[in-house]
Amino acid sequence: MASNAIKSGALVPLPELQPSSEFFKEGASLRVTGKLQEYSVETAIAVIADQGATLKVDTQHLRELSFRIGSIFQFIGELNILPNNEAILQARTGRNVDGIDLDLYYQSLQQLRQFQAKHMKNATT
Amino acid sequence: MDQQPPSLLHIHVKLLGFSLHSITPWPNNPSIFYLNGKRISRIEILGVVTSRDYRPNKFLRFTLDDGTHSITCILWLNHLTSPFFASRQPATLRVISDLAKCFADDIQFGKVARVRGRVSSYRGDLQVTVSDVVIERDPDAETLHRLDCISLGRRCYFG
Numbered sequence: 001m002a003s004n005a006i007k008s009g010a011l012v013p014l015p016e017l018q019p020s021s022e023f024f025k026e027g028a029s030l031r032v033t034g035k036l037q038e039y040s041v042e043t044a045i046a047v048i049a050d051q052g053a054t055l056k057v058d059t060q061h062l063r064e065l066s067f068r069i070g071s072i073f074q075f076i077g078e079l080n081i082l083p084n085n086e087a088i089l090q091a092r093t094g095r096n097v098d099g100i101d102l103d104l105y106y107q108s109l110q111q112l113r114q115f116q117a118k119h120m121k122n123a124t125t
Numbered sequence: 126m127d128q129q130p131p132s133l134l135h136i137h138v139k140l141l142g143f144s145l146h147s148i149t150p151w152p153n154n155p156s157i158f159y160l161n162g163k164r165i166s167r168i169e170i171l172g173v174v175t176s177r178d179y180r181p182n183k184f185l186r187f188t189l190d191d192g193t194h195s196i197t198c199i200l201w202l203n204h205l206t207s208p209f210f211a212s213r214q215p216a217t218l219r220v221i222s223d224l225a226k227c228f229a230d231d232i233q234f235g236k237v238a239r240v241r242g243r244v245s246s247y248r249g250d251l252q253v254t255v256s257d258v259v260i261e262r263d264p265d266a267e268t269l270h271r272l273d274c275i276s277l278g279r280r281c282y283f284g
Binding site for chain 1: 268
């Protein structure tokens with residue numbers, strides 16, 4: 001399949017989104033999940049948190065999404081790296097995922113990475 | 126006597142988006158494809174709707190993002206006008222057309238959709254010609270689909 005104009009958001013847990021991470025790149029398309037810690041109506045900037053890590057999310061382009069402190073949200077968007085090495089995700093989609101089993105979610109990501117690694121290896125041999 | 130493995134040709138093979146890279150066309154029939162040496166024609170995918178191009182009474186083209194790949198899907202909406210469907214009974218066509226319009230209304234930006242359909246090729250790119258849509262509201266639906274695809278991939282499709 002040829003590359004799609006709409007980039008897929010790579011599934012990245014917030015604790016992995018550190019400056020040393022391969023996902024910490026300007027313009028990287030990511031999908032992140034976390035509990036809403038703060039939200040500013042004026043700036044439309046949300047702060048989500050998970051396992052001690054936090055991330056700012058610019059939600060100005062999102063519609064029909066109610067932001068409730070304490071709820072778990074999932075966003076797909078592109079990473080913008082600011083001059084002070086702080087990252088902010090420019091979200092293009094977002095949804096409330098209250099009730100999600102985060103333990104199972106992270107286990108599935110581990111399984112996915114193992115599966116993809118083996119699949120890619122087999123494809124090249 | 127060795128038993129033949131079950132055929133995947135007439136079932137909806139559950140796949141993650143990145144596995145579509147493993148699908149190759151079968152030269153003898155444009156509606157049949159190969160997945161790791163096995164013939165398939167239909168797949169089931171699940172992801173977030175990340176683009177939507179709606180042409181009334183013609184088609185809805187949209188993309189599903191499942192975290193591994195963006196998959197292009199095409200839902201035809203021209204059942205009542207296209208000569209392709211001319212041989213069908215008008216009453217049946219109307220039911221199919223109404224159902225397709227319902228699916229088109231359900232496919233909205235940001236929603237999580239489970240899509241079943243035929244693998245097809247358009248200008249060299251693989252896409253899914255949609256036959257069925259379910260909007261998933263369970264926040265664990267994607268996780269469970271991901272695990273299903275991995276399990277089936279290991280035990281059946283790529284095993």
